[in-house]
Structures are given as C-alpha cells and as structure tokens.
Amino acid sequence: MRRSLSLVALAAVLGLLAACSSDDGGTVRSDGGSSSGSDAGSGSDADSGSGLSGSDLGTDSPHPVATSNDPTVIRAANNYKTWLQSQVAALRTDAKKFTDAVRAGNVAEAKKQYAPSRYRWETIEPISVLVPGVDRAVDSRVDDFSSVDDPKWTGWHKLEYLLWIKNTTSGGAALADKLDKDLGTLQTKMKSLEIAPKAVARGAGELIEEVSDGKINGEEDRYSHTDLSDFDANQVGSKQAYSFLEPIVRTKNKALATAIDQGFAAVEGSLEPYEVTEGVFKPFTSLTPADKATMQSQLAVLSENLAKVPAVIGVS
Amino acid sequence: MSDDGTGTPLSRRAFLGTAALGTVVVGGAAAGGIRLASAGRGDGESVESPEPVAPRGFRGLHQIGVLERPRPHGLIVAFDSVAADRPALQNTFRALSEELDSLLSGRVPPETPSALPPPDSGVLEEVTEPGLMATVSVGASLFDDRYGLADRKPRELTTMPFLANDRLDPARSHGDVLLALQGKEPDVCVHALRRVIRRTQSGLVVKWMQDTFTRPDAVPKVGQTQSRNLLGFKDGTANPDAGDEALMNTLVWTSTGDAAPTAAAHEPDWAVGGTYQVVRIIRMLVERWDRASLDEQEEIFGRHKVSGAPLSGRRETDIPDYAKDPEGKVIPLTSHIRLANPRDERTVDKVLVRRGMSYTRGVDSAGRLDQGLAFVSYQRRLSHFLEAQERLKGEPLEEYLRPEGGGFFFVLPGVVEVDDWLGRSLLKA
Numbered sequence: 001m002r003r004s005l006s007l008v009a010l011a012a013v014l015g016l017l018a019a020c021s022s023d024d025g026g027t028v029r030s031d032g033g034s035s036s037g038s039d040a041g042s043g044s045d046a047d048s049g050s051g052l053s054g055s056d057l058g059t060d061s062p063h064p065v066a067t068s069n070d071p072t073v074i075r076a077a078n079n080y081k082t083w084l085q086s087q088v089a090a091l092r093t094d095a096k097k098f099t100d101a102v103r104a105g106n107v108a109e110a111k112k113q114y115a116p117s118r119y120r121w122e123t124i125e126p127i128s129v130l131v132p133g134v135d136r137a138v139d140s141r142v143d144d145f146s147s148v149d150d151p152k153w154t155g156w157h158k159l160e161y162l163l164w165i166k167n168t169t170s171g172g173a174a175l176a177d178k179l180d181k182d183l184g185t186l187q188t189k190m191k192s193l194e195i196a197p198k199a200v201a202r203g204a205g206e207l208i209e210e211v212s213d214g215k216i217n218g219e220e221d222r223y224s225h226t227d228l229s230d231f232d233a234n235q236v237g238s239k240q241a242y243s244f245l246e247p248i249v250r251t252k253n254k255a256l257a258t259a260i261d262q263g264f265a266a267v268e269g270s271l272e273p274y275e276v277t278e279g280v281f282k283p284f285t286s287l288t289p290a291d292k293a294t295m296q297s298q299l300a301v302l303s304e305n306l307a308k309v310p311a312v313i314g315v316s
Numbered sequence: 317m318s319d320d321g322t323g324t325p326l327s328r329r330a331f332l333g334t335a336a337l338g339t340v341v342v343g344g345a346a347a348g349g350i351r352l353a354s355a356g357r358g359d360g361e362s363v364e365s366p367e368p369v370a371p372r373g374f375r376g377l378h379q380i381g382v383l384e385r386p387r388p389h390g391l392i393v394a395f396d397s398v399a400a401d402r403p404a405l406q407n408t409f410r411a412l413s414e415e416l417d418s419l420l421s422g423r424v425p426p427e428t429p430s431a432l433p434p435p436d437s438g439v440l441e442e443v444t445e446p447g448l449m450a451t452v453s454v455g456a457s458l459f460d461d462r463y464g465l466a467d468r469k470p471r472e473l474t475t476m477p478f479l480a481n482d483r484l485d486p487a488r489s490h491g492d493v494l495l496a497l498q499g500k501e502p503d504v505c506v507h508a509l510r511r512v513i514r515r516t517q518s519g520l521v522v523k524w525m526q527d528t529f530t531r532p533d534a535v536p537k538v539g540q541t542q543s544r545n546l547l548g549f550k551d552g553t554a555n556p557d558a559g560d561e562a563l564m565n566t567l568v569w570t571s572t573g574d575a576a577p578t579a580a581a582h583e584p585d586w587a588v589g590g591t592y593q594v595v596r597i598i599r600m601l602v603e604r605w606d607r608a609s610l611d612e613q614e615e616i617f618g619r620h621k622v623s624g625a626p627l628s629g630r631r632e633t634d635i636p637d638y639a640k641d642p643e644g645k646v647i648p649l650t651s652h653i654r655l656a657n658p659r660d661e662r663t664v665d666k667v668l669v670r671r672g673m674s675y676t677r678g679v680d681s682a683g684r685l686d687q688g689l690a691f692v693s694y695q696r697r698l699s700h701f702l703e704a705q706e707r708l709k710g711e712p713l714e715e716y717l718r719p720e721g722g723g724f725f726f727v728l729p730g731v732v733e734v735d736d737w738l739g740r741s742l743l744k745a
Contacts, residue, residue, distance in 0.1 A: 290396075290398075293396045293398050293521040293523075294398045294521075296398075296521050297398040297517055297518055297519070297520075297521050298518075300517040300518075301517055301518045304514070304517070307433050308432055308433070310431065311429060311431035311432040314431075316431040316432075
C-alpha cells in the first residue's frame with residue numbers, strides 16, 4: 001500500500017477474515033501479456049495468459065455467489081461508510097488550508113495546497129456524486145459551461161483557473177467560501193447516505209475508470225497539471241474500497257483476487273517514479289508517452305477485472 | 317452471395333484454411349518467369365480472374381486480407397506494445413491470434429451469467445455474413461532493444477522516413493503492431509476491434525487508427541477496376557493478378573529463397589510467407605483538385621478520367637506503350653502512371669500490389685475537407701516501393717497531395733497448424 005489513509009480499513013479487513021478462503025480454480029482473464037511481467041506462467045505454450053477459450057470469471061465457480069443479504073458483504077459496506085466519513089472530515093480540513101490561502105490572497109500557498117486539498121475528494125468521488133449537486137458545485141470543469149466567465153462555474157477548477165491562468169486570488173474568496181460550504185453539505189448528507197454493497201463494488205471500478213477518462217490525458221487539472229495527484233487519489237480510493245470486499249472476493253474467486261492485487265500493484269509501480277515526495281507528484285506534462293501507454297494498459301486490465309467484482313460477490 | 321465464405325460451416329472453413337491455398341492459378345500464366353504483359357494484359361481483353369485466393373478463415377500459409385478481394389470498409393489500427401518482456405509479448409500475440417481466429421471463424425465467446433459484463437459487445441448480433449478479414453503486421457520499432465529481436469528484423473524494414481512531400485504527424489504514424497481490418501460494413505471492423513482490444517489490452521495500446529472505405533469490384537478483372545479514389549480516378553487498374561500464384565510469389569511473398577544465406581535479400585527464416593506492407597495516409601487537397609481543369613487532371617494521371625484508359629488508348633485495358641512515346645507527347649513523362657509503373661524490364665518484377673482505400677475525417681482548421689487515400693501496398697521487397705516513390709518524387713500530382721501518416725510494416729506469415737499463432741516463429745526463444 002502506498003499510503004494508509006486510515007486504519008479503519010485494516011480493522012475491517014481483519015474482521016472479515018473469518019471466512020476461510022479456498023481456491024475455487026476459477027479462471028481469470030489475464031489477457032495476452034502480463035503487464036507486470038510477474039507471473040503469467042510464461043514459457044509454457046498452450047493457454048497460459050489467455051482465458052477466453054475457457055470460461056470467463058465466475059462462470060465455473062463451484063461456490064454459489066454471495067447474495068446481497070450476505071452479512072459479510074453488508075458489514076463491508078458499513079465499514080466502508082465509516083471510512084468514507086473519516087475521509088470527508090479530513091477532506092474539509094485539507095480544503096480549508098487551500099481556501100484559507102485563497103482568502104488570504106496568497107497565490108503561492110494556494111497553488112501549493114490545491115492538489116492536496118482535493119486528494120481525498122478524489123478518493124471518494126463515486127460516492128460523493130451520490131449527494132445531489134455537490135459534484136457539479138465543487139469539481140466541474142469549464143467544459144460543462146459556455147465559457148470561463150460563466151458565473152455558475154464554481155469549485156476547485158474555477159479556482160485552479162484563476163490561480164494558474166490569471167495568477168491571482170482576486171475574485172476567489174467567494175469561491176473559496178462556497179467550496180467550504182459545499183463540502184460541509186457533503187459531510188452532512190454523507191451521514192444519512194445509504195451505502196449499498198453494490199456502491200462499494202462499483203465505486204472501486206468507477207474510480208479506475210475516472211483515471212482512464214480524465215487523468216491519463218491531463219484533462220482534469222489542465223491548468224495546474226496536477227493530474228497525477230488525482231490519479232493517485234483515485235487509485236488509492238479504489239484500492240481502499242476494494243479492500244473491504246477483498247476477503248469476500250478471495251473466498252469466491254481466488255484467481256480474480258490475485259489478478260486485482262497485481263493490477264493495483266502494477267498501477268502503483270508505474271506511478272511511483274512520478275511521486276516527488278509524499279503526496280506530491282510531478283506535473284502531468286512530465287509523463288512520458290511510453291509510461292502513459294503502459295498506464296493505459298494497466299488501468300484497462302484492472303478495470304476489466306474490477307468490473308467482475310459485483311457479480312462475484314453477488315451484488316450486481 | 318457467399319463470396320467471402322462467411323456462410324460456410326465452420327469445420328469446412330477451418331479445413332479450407334490450408335487446403336484452398338495455392339490452388340488458384342490462372343490458366344496461361346506460366347509458373348516461371350513474368351512477362352511484361354502480366355502486369356496488365358496487352359491484348360486489350362480483360363481476363364476474368366477468379367476470386368483471388370479462395371475464401372478462407374484464419375489459417376493459411378499467408379494471412380488473410382492481403383490478396384483477397386477488398387471489402388468495402390476498413391479500419392487500420394496501429395498499436396504500441398507495452399508488454400514487459402518477450403514472454404509477455406508472446407502471450408499478447410497468442411491472445412491476438414486466438415481472438416482473430418475466433419472472430420474470423422464467426423465464433424462467439426461462451427455466454428456468461430448476466431451479472432457479469434458480457435464478453436462480446438453484441439454489435440454484430442444476428443449478422444451472419446460479416447465478411448471480416450484481419451491482417452497483422454509489425455513495425456521496425458518492435459525490433460528495438462525491448463524484446464531482443466534486433467537480429468530478426470526483416471532486412472529492409474525501417475521506420476518510414478519523410479519521403480517526398482511528406483508532412484508526417486507523429487500521432488498518426490508508425491507503431492509496433494498494425495492491425496488492418498476489413499468488413500462488409502463499418503460495424504464489422506468496429507466489433508472486431510473491440511474484441512481484440514479487450515483481449516490484448518495488457519500488451520497492446522492503440523496508437524492511432526484510420527477508418528477507410530472503398531467500392532470493390534463485384535467481379536475482379538485483371539486490368540480493370542471500378543474503384544475510384546477521391547480525386548475521381550480509377551485506382552488499381554494496373555494491379556497485377558492477385559489470383560496468379562506464381563506472380564504473387566514473385567511480387568509479394570517472402571520466399572524461402574529470400575531467406576537463403578546467399579540471397580541478396582537474406583531475410584530471416586521466420587519471415588517466409590510474409591510481405592512488406594506500406595501504409596501511407598495521403599491527404600488529398602480535394603477542393604483545389606476540383607478546381608483543376610479536366611485536361612490538367614488527366615495529364616497529371618496519364619489516364620482519361622471517366623474511362624480509365626491511358627491517354628494513348630480508348631479502353632481501360634489498353635496498355636500504354638511508352639516506347640512509342642519516348643518524349644511523353646501523349647502520356648507526359650511526369651504523369652503518375654508513367655512514373656509509378658514504367659512497364660520496362662527494370663520494373664516488371666517490382667510491380668506493387670495496391671490495396672488503397674479512401675478516408676474522410678471531417679474538416680481541418682481552415683475549413684477544408686480532410687480526406688484522402690489510405691494507400692496500402694504489398695511488395696516482396698520494400699525497395700520496390702521506395703524505387704517507385706523515388707521516381708514519383710516531384711510529380712505534378714504532389715501539389716494536390718500531402719502524406720500525413722502511416723508507416724512501414726511487415727505482414728507476419730500466416731499460421732497453418734492448429735496450435736500455431738501469429739508471430740510464433742518471430743518471437744520464439
């Protein structure tokens with residue numbers, strides 16, 4: 001794990017390890033090549049590294065899939081919710097460092113705090129969007145509006161625009177206030193949010209899709225080029241969500257669990273060289289085409305495997 | 317119509333894969349030397365050629381999609397390889413082969429529970445004759461230091477340089493692997509690509525792609541075509557007879573002779589059965605072309621626009637006799653057909669098999685139509701293309717063309733054995 005966001009997760013995982021894991025011999029589609037070159041059973045001919053000719057994941061599992069009434073699954077969702085709330089609380093603190101700098105008119109400090117201020121947001125984004133209106137208020141990009149001058153455009157990216165393109169905090173104080181307020185709304189609403197097990201499973205996958213959609217191309221943080229920080233946050237958030245389900249997945253389909261573990265490790269390994277110091281990443285513009293291609297591939301493979309999780313734990 | 321064999325039962329097609337190869341020989345075309353006339357018969361009569369190479373599935377000495385009658389729609393897709401090492405690359409090519417075999421055989425992946433993502437996009441549900449063809453080739457970059465393949469590179473394979481008039485866009489040029497898909501409809505290619513990507517995404521990442529279209533001849537005839545490029549001229553009239561196996565062995569396929577240590581080419585052993593593939597994404601400045609007089613257009617090409625006949629003749633099948641017109645009074649010396657194919661002793665065994673298709677990709681920043689020709693040629697030696705390109709340098713047609721992408725590739729040999737896969741001979745330890 002790159003970074004432990006919370007110890008809650010670990011506790012939850014330990015609590016879930018009651019079920020004995022067994023090898024169900026289920027097949028995992030690990031596609032053509034091994035992205036990390038780790039296992040892949042290379043060398044032998046026949047079918048190593050390819051699974052399509054056989055049955056797909058979960059189809060031949062001798063174990064019945066878990067149902068959403070499965071207490072372990074429900075407990076996982078509850079534990080995830082506890083973790084979410086801790087994240088939102090920390091998010092508000094992080095964000096305030098940023099908004100304070102904006103209100104103080106300190107451009108340099110605001111720029112420094114921009115990426116860290118949204119890191120935790122990016123770890124929980126698929127859940128946050130379940131609270132109506134918040135995502136649009138705090139994280140929309142200019143693409144959603146007719147122009148940069150549209151007064152309805154608020155949130156991090158509007159401030160990012162002011163800081164990096166206009167090099168100013170002028171006009172930012174009201175936006176900073178609103179960001180704090182909107183995140184407060186998120187925190188309040190999150191408490192009463194129903195987190196279905198399905199949302200946990202899907203959320204893990206969606207976070208990786210998020211990276212493939214907007215981070216790997218530098219569109220998310222187009223002014224500050226801090227996309228790799230968001231990328232890391234998405235990845236960490238996905239892994240965190242998945243970690244609550246992992247023991248269940250491992251019981252149902254060990255091969256899938258192993259493939260997902262390797263998938264996260266591969267993505268982490270690719271991102272590692274871009275982390276300057278803890279939590280601070282090189283600008284997106286420094287990402288080499290070769291590394292980008294590798295990451296694209298790793299993300300696609302991981303997404304493909306995470307997409308199977310809801311079915312395997314019976315919550316799809 | 318069963319012209320593409322997609323309606324044939326699986327088992328028979330699998331069998332045909334190897335058995336049908338090399339059985340198509342046009343009567344009269346002697347297996348030995350090539351006569352000048354074979355690159356367009358000189359008697360003024362077009363000779364009907366049977367479907368060049370019988371319909372077949374994935375397996376065969378050569379890959380499908382090179383010599384077969386072109387399909388109306390194409391998708392050219394270049395990939396970067398991200399496989400970590402040689403074994404991973406082997407896995408990728410094995411997966412690619414399995415997927416293409418499955419697609420070309422019309423097999424659908426086994427059904428999975430509805431709680432899982434379906435293994436197939438469903439785009440071709442209920443389509444019985446997709447007419448899919450797929451051709452896999454590799455670029456010079458695959459032979460760099462990543463996989464230890466440097467000493468296995470086909471002798472003439474290089475990264476396509478800027479040739480005359482080129483303005484190559486790196487984002488639309490080259491690639492480690494190229495997949496050329498063809499189908500009866502555009503969705504056939506899209507469907508195949510989606511399956512291929514999903515299957516090989518741990519090793520291959522799309523670098524660029526271009527969709528293409530053409531109007532293939534219903535009945536292929538040597539020396540004649542109804543396919544036209546977007547300049548309005550027939551394209552492919554002088555294509556050699558793809559059904560003439562001996563001719564194709566001379567013009568297209570790398571032979572065991574080429575791999576002999578004493579051979580001038582001295583190609584690696586694995587390359588036998590493959591061929592050099594040139595892809596050139598050639599933008600055509602069509603608005604400007606449309607404002608050129610018919611006389612100018614015809615002089616630039618050396619043919620009559622409507623009939624396709626050389627300026628020296630009346631019929632498309634008429635063979636220009638350049639010896640009778642040494643000063644280019646009838647067919648200008650700088651005309652495209654004269655430079656591209658001088659029909660002399662020096663070039664008779666260097667005629668290219670061209671499989672170009674058109675493309676259109678919207679408008680450019682100046683509001684001009686962005687369309688042109690995805691030129692594709694196959695040749696036994698890359699030098700055959702380069703020599704033709706050298707002759708064409710500075711031709712008047714250049715004013716209306718701007719090559720913007722593509723690359724040089726080598727089409728992998730076909731696979732025959734059931735457990736064989738594309739690239740095995742290249743990638744083996």
